[in-house]
Amino acid sequence: MDRRQIKTQAQIKQVFIHLLAQQPLDKITVAQLAATADINRGTFYHHYRDIYDLHDQIVAGLIRDMTQIFSQNYPTTTDNHAILKALSHQLVTYIDTQQDTVAVLLRQPTIGAVVFQQVKAAFIQKACALESTLPNNIPDKLEINFIVSGIMGLVMDFVTQALAISATTLEQHIYALLRKF
Secondary structure, three states: OOHHHHHHHHHHHHHHHHHHHHOOHHHOOHHHHHHHHOOOHHHHHHHOOOHHHHHHHHHHHHHHHHHHHHHHOOOOOOOOHHHHHHHHHHHHHHHHHOHHHHHHHHHOOOHHHHHHHHHHHHHHHHHHHHOOOOOOOHHHHHHHHHHHHHHHHHHHHHHOOOOOOOHHHHHHHHHHHHHOO
8 A cells, every 4th residue: 555545544534533523423424524534435435335444444453453562562471570561551652642533432322332342352362362261261261351351441541531640650550450460
């Protein structure tokens, strides 16, 4: 994909998030998005099937990026505080840079819960795989679910500004919580 296409997709995504902040997903039209982004509808359809495809690609991209950060920084030993610190830092830095997008997605009445559950499920699945948790090992799965749910809850509160703390403070608290397990 060339730079023009990348720039156009970024512009479409930015306008979509702006529109989604103002109205529900089912009220956004391709014509409205195209007019706001100053592109023609054909350009939109060159990249996406419809508004829902655009939404799904944005969500999939966030999940992919966060899961990649999680995988690359997940500790492979039981006492690896430097890796836990890197995981906390990378995850919070990414969330902070994507805060507008994530906040808009999470604030959508039904969509927000779905996005939250998708990210949580991806993290739990990845953690279980990295921990080589057997399918019938309920205690390990419960612990992983508990940790991931807690971290995701903090991230959600941070993004939606229910927690009035800085990214650095969030990072420190996530790191402190991860060290306990």
